Amino acid sequence: MDIVEQIVSGDIRATARLLRDIDDEIPSARDILRELYPHTGKAFVIGFTGSPGVGKSALVDQLAICYRKAGKTVGILAVDPTSPFTGGAILGDRIRMQRHFDDPGVFIRSLATRGHFGGLTRSTSDMVNVLDAAGKQVIIIETVGVGQDEVEIANSAHTTVLVTVPGMGDDIQAIKAGIMEIGDIFVVNKADREGSRNTVRELRNLIGLGARKRNGDDWEPLIVETEATKAKGIEKLYEAIEKHRAYFLTTNTEKWRQILQKRAKIQFVGTLKDQALRVLLERIEAHGDSFDEMIQKIVDKESDPYTIAQQIIDRELG
Amino acid sequence: MEKGRKLRILVAKPGLDGHDRGARVIARAFRDAGFEVIYTGCHQTPEQIVSSAIQEDVDLIGLSILSGAHTYSFPRIMELLKESNAEDISVIGGGIFPLEDIPKLKRIGIKEIFEPGAKLKDITDWVSSNIKPRAGIVLKR
Numbered sequence: 001m002d003i004v005e006q007i008v009s010g011d012i013r014a015t016a017r018l019l020r021d022i023d024d025e026i027p028s029a030r031d032i033l034r035e036l037y038p039h040t041g042k043a044f045v046i047g048f049t050g051s052p053g054v055g056k057s058a059l060v061d062q063l064a065i066c067y068r069k070a071g072k073t074v075g076i077l078a079v080d081p082t083s084p085f086t087g088g089a090i091l092g093d094r095i096r097m098q099r100h101f102d103d104p105g106v107f108i109r110s111l112a113t114r115g116h117f118g119g120l121t122r123s124t125s126d127m128v129n130v131l132d133a134a135g136k137q138v139i140i141i142e143t144v145g146v147g148q149d150e151v152e153i154a155n156s157a158h159t160t161v162l163v164t165v166p167g168m169g170d171d172i173q174a175i176k177a178g179i180m181e182i183g184d185i186f187v188v189n190k191a192d193r194e195g196s197r198n199t200v201r202e203l204r205n206l207i208g209l210g211a212r213k214r215n216g217d218d219w220e221p222l223i224v225e226t227e228a229t230k231a232k233g234i235e236k237l238y239e240a241i242e243k244h245r246a247y248f249l250t251t252n253t254e255k256w257r258q259i260l261q262k263r264a265k266i267q268f269v270g271t272l273k274d275q276a277l278r279v280l281l282e283r284i285e286a287h288g289d290s291f292d293e294m295i296q297k298i299v300d301k302e303s304d305p306y307t308i309a310q311q312i313i314d315r316e317l318g
Numbered sequence: 319m320e321k322g323r324k325l326r327i328l329v330a331k332p333g334l335d336g337h338d339r340g341a342r343v344i345a346r347a348f349r350d351a352g353f354e355v356i357y358t359g360c361h362q363t364p365e366q367i368v369s370s371a372i373q374e375d376v377d378l379i380g381l382s383i384l385s386g387a388h389t390y391s392f393p394r395i396m397e398l399l400k401e402s403n404a405e406d407i408s409v410i411g412g413g414i415f416p417l418e419d420i421p422k423l424k425r426i427g428i429k430e431i432f433e434p435g436a437k438l439k440d441i442t443d444w445v446s447s448n449i450k451p452r453a454g455i456v457l458k459r
Contacts (some may be wrong), residue, residue: 002330002457002458003455004457009346012372013372013402013403013404015376016372016373016374016375016451017452017455018455019375020326021454021455023324024323024451024454025322026323026454026455027454028454028455028456028457029454029455031457032455032457035457041365082354083349083350086349086350086351086352087324087351088348088349088350088351088353088354088355089349089354089355090346090349090355090357091354091355091356092357092359093360094356094357094358094370094374095357095358098358098362098366101366101369101370102365102366102369107373109373109374110356110369110374112354114324115436160376176442184411221411248344273339
């Protein structure tokens with residue numbers, strides 16, 4: 001059996017190894033991804049995002065239980081930040097997902113954001129494709145924060161869940177810009193804390209501002225209160241997610257078409273950028289130019305990024 | 319080593335003892351040395367540790383143990399790695415070990431044992447020079 005067959009048959013070791021190769025940008029991974037692509041498209045992809053400490057891992061852990069009870073296999077990609085200084089990372093999301101260790105129906109992978117040229121997004125969506133091809137029926141991506149990477153990851157999910165907690169008024173302010181539009185479901189976790197009702201009310205008001213309706217999307221985002229560590233509200237969250245899935249699969253199939261288009265576009269553009277950059281960097285090197293010297297010229301104002309980029313493009317692609 | 323290949327290490331505490339300061343300190347030292355650390359914390363069974371190590375595709379498992387239960391958990395972990403066809407994952411230990419146990423642990427394939435007083439720099443240097451990230455998969459067609 002070769003690696004492609006191993007992955008399609010659900011081999012855990014082979015799957016884990018390919019994910020690593022994708023993360024490390026090993027060129028052969030792309031050939032394997034190409035052969036896996038026809039086996040993708042069956043999984044339901046859920047994105048979880050929110051500030052550190054709001055309880056995303058605990059929620060994902062609980063949600064995995066719900067999907068296992070429903071007879072679905074689950075893949076989890078948990079993303080934590082890389083240290084910008086050392087390049088190292090401590091990935092601790094598994095701590096809250098221990099109970100699944102002897103269940104072959106759950107595959108959990110911790111990922112560091114690193115600082116890929118191609119961006120975290122693309123390698124993450126490649127990894128979603130691997131888990132999809134490996135037969136995972138539900139794939140959950142968990143990411144920290146509300147930066148651009150996270151918005152893009154949300155774009156590569158079918159359903160996006162934004163998690164917050166009571167008493168983070170400023171957090172909601174930060175969430176407002178651009179993020180409110182991407183949340184299909186909002187979770188107020190740690191709902192036993194004071195101010196939970198207020199947070200729900202604030203969210204409801206913000207959603208009411210409705211930037212999404214303009215996109216032909218009449219999904220009314222749902223708000224769910226949970227206490228992940230006590231397994232409270234999880235059924236409601238599960239129902240909300242399934243409701244959203246039913247919405248785009250039956251009520252608004254145009255929306256489903258848009259989601260698929262958007263995902264394909266992000267993946268294609270990401271891959272193209274990544275490969276084009278790789279080729280250009282190789283050519284720069286082959287031409288005997290020094291990448292570091294170019295950077296230095298830009299720093300010293302001997303030249304500028306626009307001129308150098310244009311020169312390379314004219315020379316190599318013109 | 320392939321360009322951009324990053325060492326991945328699982329840091330775990332097998333068994334019942336909850337003294338995880340050492341494990342946390344070593345996890346940070348590994349991070350600061352530029353490695354990716356998957357930290358799973360206390361009270362891990364050998365089965366959990368091996369299952370995590372395989373899913374995370376780590377190059378090395380670092381076990382921290384102070385309770386004396388290494389005589390059970392270390393051999394069991396080595397056994398499970400073998401059963402899972404994952405013997406290429408290296409294992410090291412840190413913590414408190416009776417001196418006479420150390421050769422026994424090395425005989426079953428534990429690569430190195432670090433005792434109290436081992437310097438963080440010595441441990442990360444040992445890892446850098448002895449543990450290499452595995453090679454990429456080759457698609458044979």
